[in-house]
Structure formats: C-alpha cells, structure tokens
Amino acid sequence: MEKTAALASHILQGIGGEKNIQRLENCMTRVRVEVHDDDQLDIAHLKQLPGVSGYVKQGQQHQLIVGPEKRRRSLMPCAH
Numbered sequence: 001m002e003k004t005a006a007l008a009s010h011i012l013q014g015i016g017g018e019k020n021i022q023r024l025e026n027c028m029t030r031v032r033v034e035v036h037d038d039d040q041l042d043i044a045h046l047k048q049l050p051g052v053s054g055y056v057k058q059g060q061q062h063q064l065i066v067g068p069e070k071r072r073r074s075l076m077p078c079a080h
Contacts (some may be wrong), residue, residue: 007051010066014049016040031064 012018015033024036035041046064047055055066 003051007049007066010049011046011052014042014046015062016042029065029067031063031066032064035062065067 011031015021015035016037017040019038020037021033021037022036023032025032041062043055046052051066052064053067056063056065
C-alpha cells in the first residue's frame with residue numbers, strides 16, 4: 001500500500017498537482033487524466049517513475065500505463 005501511495009504522490013506531482021486535474025479515471029492498467037494546463041505536465045518525470053511503463057496521449061487525455069505486467073498490459077488496450 002505504501003508503494004502505491006508513493007506512486008500516486010509522484011504522479012500527482014508530475015501532472016501539476018491536484019488543482020490541474022480536470023478529470024481523472026483509471027482501470028487496472030491505465031491512469032487517465034485530463035488537465036487544465038498541459039504546460040504543467042512533466043512527461044519525462046512521469047515516464048521515469050517505477051511502476052509506470054509508458055505514456056500515451058489520446059486527444060485531451062494523458063494515459064499512464066501502470067501495473068506489474070508491463071509488457072503484456074501495455075499491448076492490451078483497456079475497455080473504456
């Protein structure tokens with residue numbers, strides 16, 4: 001649980017803090033976030049986090065690929 005809380009804290013920092021979140025959702029393999037200001041995102045920081053295996057942007061949505069089965073999960077899209 002501590003590891004998950006630490007990752008969440010680092011992700012929050014990388015997306016510009018709580019006030020920058022417009023919309024946030026997740027599934028087992030993705031954290032999806034829409035933000036007010038893309039300039040506040042630190043994509044390089046987010047990609048380097050342990051537990052984050054990738055980053056995808058679709059439209060206004062930023063997606064972090066997470067989970068222990070990184071390779072397999074990064075190739076399998078989540079149901080929306």
